[in-house]
Amino acid sequence: MPRTTARRTKALAVVAESHPPVVPKARRTLNFGGKWEYAPAPESVVVKPDAQYELFIGGKFRAPESGVYFPSINPANEKMLATIAHGSAKDVDAAVAAARKALAGPWGKMSGAERGKYLFRIARIIQERARELAVLETLDGGKPIKESRDFDLPQAAANFFYYAGWADKLQYAFPGRTARAVGVCGQIIPWNFPLLMAAWKLAPALACGNTVVLKPAETTSITAMHLARILQEAELPEGVVNIVSGAGDTGRALVEHPGVDKIAFTGSTEVGKWIAKATAGTAKKLTLELGGKAAHIVFDDAPIDQAVEGVVNGIFFNQGHVCCAGSRLFVQEGIYSAVLRRLRDRIATLRVGDPLDKNSDIGAINSRAQLEKIRSLVDAGVAEGGELMQPACALPAKGFWFPPSVITGVTASHRIAQEEIFGPVLSVLTFRTPEEAVERANNTPYGLSAGVWTEKGSKIFKTIAKLRAGVVWANTYNKFDPASPFGGYKESGFGREGGIHGLANYVRLE
Ligand code: NAD
Ligand code: MN
Numbered sequence: 299m300p301r302t303t304a305r306r307t308k309a310l311a312v313v314a315e316s317h318p319p320v321v322p323k324a325r326r327t328l329n330f331g332g333k334w335e336y337a338p339a340p341e342s343v344v345v346k347p348d349a350q351y352e353l354f355i356g357g358k359f360r361a362p363e364s365g366v367y368f369p370s371i372n373p374a375n376e377k378m379l380a381t382i383a384h385g386s387a388k389d390v391d392a393a394v395a396a397a398r399k400a401l402a403g404p405w406g407k408m409s410g411a412e413r414g415k416y417l418f419r420i421a422r423i424i425q426e427r428a429r430e431l432a433v434l435e436t437l438d439g440g441k442p443i444k445e446s447r448d449f450d451l452p453q454a455a456a457n458f459f460y461y462a463g464w465a466d467k468l469q470y471a472f473p474g475r476t477a478r479a480v481g482v483c484g485q486i487i488p489w490n491f492p493l494l495m496a497a498w499k500l501a502p503a504l505a506c507g508n509t510v511v512l513k514p515a516e517t518t519s520i521t522a523m524h525l526a527r528i529l530q531e532a533e534l535p536e537g538v539v540n541i542v543s544g545a546g547d548t549g550r551a552l553v554e555h556p557g558v559d560k561i562a563f564t565g566s567t568e569v570g571k572w573i574a575k576a577t578a579g580t581a582k583k584l585t586l587e588l589g590g591k592a593a594h595i596v597f598d599d600a601p602i603d604q605a606v607e608g609v610v611n612g613i614f615f616n617q618g619h620v621c622c623a624g625s626r627l628f629v630q631e632g633i634y635s636a637v638l639r640r641l642r643d644r645i646a647t648l649r650v651g652d653p654l655d656k657n658s659d660i661g662a663i664n665s666r667a668q669l670e671k672i673r674s675l676v677d678a679g680v681a682e683g684g685e686l687m688q689p690a691c692a693l694p695a696k697g698f699w700f701p702p703s704v705i706t707g708v709t710a711s712h713r714i715a716q717e718e719i720f721g722p723v724l725s726v727l728t729f730r731t732p733e734e735a736v737e738r739a740n741n742t743p744y745g746l747s748a749g750v751w752t753e754k755g756s757k758i759f760k761t762i763a764k765l766r767a768g769v770v771w772a773n774t775y776n777k778f779d780p781a782s783p784f785g786g787y788k789e790s791g792f793g794r795e796g797g798i799h800g801l802a803n804y805v806r807l808e
Pocket of ligand 1 (some may be wrong): 565
């Protein structure tokens with residue numbers, strides 16, 4: 299061995315000795331004496347939420363001015379997890395003032411490259427804390443740990459990484475123009491992807507140099523408040539992001555605040571319509587993302603097993619608490635019975651239960667109110683002549699649960715074919731010709747997403763061109779990437795999040 303290599307090897311050995319590798323206990327027994335164990339699973343990491351969460355304003359945690367707190371429960375067992383500060387109009391006012399001050403301070407003068415560094419830092423800390431945050435997300439919201447661990451958390455970090463990269467490249471996103479921050483942005487998010495929705499909203503806003511007041515949903519505020527700690531740890535200048543927990547009245551105060559330059563909202567169509575009215579005639583910019591009633595179109599030449607798997611994933615993922623959930627299935631008549639048989643077999647194997655169990659496919663419904671809404675729409679479907687197919691599965695006694703459900707014999711006029719259910723319920727309809735499929739798929743006030751299943755590429759392109767939906771997946775479903783835009787047509791809202799399009803919401807071009 300040449301001398302230099304020998305010396306280098308020795309030097310490395312010394313380094314290794316002075317820094318013994320940190321190996322979790324369980325892994326040290328790997329292949330030892332013939333027995334070995336797995337590394338601890340994320341759900342076995344003991345994470346306890348705090349007893350109480352405060353508001354995050356001007357870089358500090360503070361009690362709500364009113365002294366009012368509300369409980370957040372675990373929907374899987376109805377146990378109280380923590381009490382959450384209920385922000386009032388006065389707290390919103392303080393948060394907007396802090397955001398305004400930050401805009402006038404160092405943040406407003408900072409270069410894009412410097413802003414990007416903060417975003418990269420936030421992304422890295424989210425990755426480091428991914429296990430802890432995934433467990434909290436599952437405890438507070440009821441979604442299966444395999445989703446929060448494998449989807450929500452990696453996607454949340456990916457969004458910060460992606461927009462970190464744009465912060466110093468805005469001149470390439472908008473060639474020939476100067477992109478300036480919009481100002482103070484009010485962002486209101488729902489409970490279905492709490493941390494991920496926060497990331498979708500915050501990352502592009504910060505990349506463009508805005509400051510933010512974020513309002514998480516009342517049933518799922520915990521991870522937002524842990525994100526506030528991450529922002530502190532990343533040393534994001536105070537006031538750049540303020541997080542005011544609360545309910546609808548807190549959101550309303552944010553929408554109505556004259557010091558807010560832009561509102562970004564994701565949630566129900568009803569609230570979205572109110573916000574559109576409340577901001578009309580003001581200088582406030584607005585983007586809305588409001589639910590959907592997505593259709594799958596399965597042509598008779600589709601690979602049936604793959605299509606059924608995609609349809610199942612598209613509606614039962616996150617208990618159907620997904621605005622792009624494929625809640626209507628249009629099957630070409632010739633393969634109707636084959637598809638239905640496979641659907642019945644597949645839903646019988648889905649596991650409903652403890653969201654912290656990594657084998658659970660379907661977790662708890664987010665709240666009692668949501669469970670009641672799902673029940674009433676399913677009852678209406680049956681009353682209107684639909685036939686309900688549910689696997690025989692034992693549901694836990696406590697908590698909010700709904701089994702995976704398929705309703706056949708649905709027609710376009712049924713409420714379940716028209717209204718957003720936001721639950722694990724799939725309506726099955728049939729069609730004869732491609733024209734009929736497109737026409738019926740488009741027959742909804744919404745237009746967020748759709749799925750097309752066929753072996754023929756030409757059919758995919760022909761169908762996509764006629765579908766009035768913001769996102770169309772072909773031979774797959776629910777695929778997300780921070781680089782691709784997402785958003786709707788018609789009552790699903792306007793404005794796009796994600797990708798280069800997502801930047802446009804947060805800049806004024808000169
Ligand atoms: P929601 O629209 O009431 O709540 C969404 C967010 O808006 C929450 O943070 C809430 O506190 C806030 N909010 C409520 N009223 C407000 C107001 N007047 N001004 C400003 N902010 C306000 O939705 P929900 O009641 O939690 O759910 C009801 C239905 O909405 C669901 O069944 C589902 O159909 C739909 N939904 C859609 C999405 C989506 O991703 N598009 C997400 C959640 C719910
Ligand atoms: Mn909760």
